[in-house]
Amino acid sequence: MSEVSFAVRDVAVEPYAVAPILTARVGVTATGDEPVHAMALRSQVRIEPHRRAYTDDEAAGLLDLFGPRERWDSTLRSFLWLQCSAVVPGFTGTTEVDLSLPCTYDFEVAASKYLHALREGTVPLTFLFSGTMFLRGANGFGVQQIPWDREDHYDLPVTVWRDLIRAHFPNTGWVRLGRDTVEALAAYKSARGLTGLDDAVAGLLAQAREEIP
Structure with a gap:
């Protein structure tokens, strides 16, 4: 043993x-x-x-x-x-x-x-x-x-x-999103001529900060 x-x-x-x-x-x-x-x-x-x-x-x-x-x-x-x-x-x-x-x-x-x-x-x-x-x-x-x-x-x-x-993952991270959310985010990006989803999220966050009293 x-x-x-x-x-x-x-x-x-x-x-x-x-x-x-x-x-x-x-x-x-x-x-x-x-x-x-x-x-x-x-x-x-x-x-x-x-x-x-x-x-x-x-x-x-x-x-x-x-x-x-x-x-x-x-x-x-x-x-x-x-x-x-x-x-x-x-x-x-x-x-x-x-x-x-x-x-x-x-x-x-x-x-x-x-x-x-x-x-x-x-x-x-x-x-x-x-x-x-x-x-x-x-x-x-x-x-x-x-x-x-x-x-x-x-x-x-x-x-x-x-x-x-x-x-x-240099200077990046992963966030899982629903398919509908990804498609809506991609549409938002394309409609505004943004270069990437990072820019789309940054734009939405900036807009949200302006709306917060």
Whole structure:
């Protein structure tokens, strides 16, 4: 029977990916006399917002998610960000594996709203590990489940997230609109000879500001 533990050593931007991806470097340690032939590793990555403090500007950006500060005792709860998996080749003792963390900048996703609101500091993450180990011993192969209590905490610098988004969406963001809204916005743009939808939205916002008493 082998005991296994995990340690998240680094999370960095994957520099040559077509889509926004972070790569987590995870140390894997197995104790016991039997070498590990292979490991099918799974991980849940959760954001734990209660593990850090927030400035007033950050709190304003989190209003949609958690409400005003006076409600945070009941609303600031851990939530799922990502699920990922990897195959760990055979090893004895300790090895390292890369976990790919595909990200999105869709503001309809709670994690994207949360990450966009942060200005400084770190993102408090918890990696929950599970999966299957295939052991190679004197009597052939055996299968062992990774215990469900294997986890590790990691504080991701906000600058890493911002570097990722800047690389894939320079000076832009994503907002999902209904088809009718997109068609109406496009018609507004064309009727006024504007060059892009950004100009159409900027014009409508300027008009709205003038109408506010």
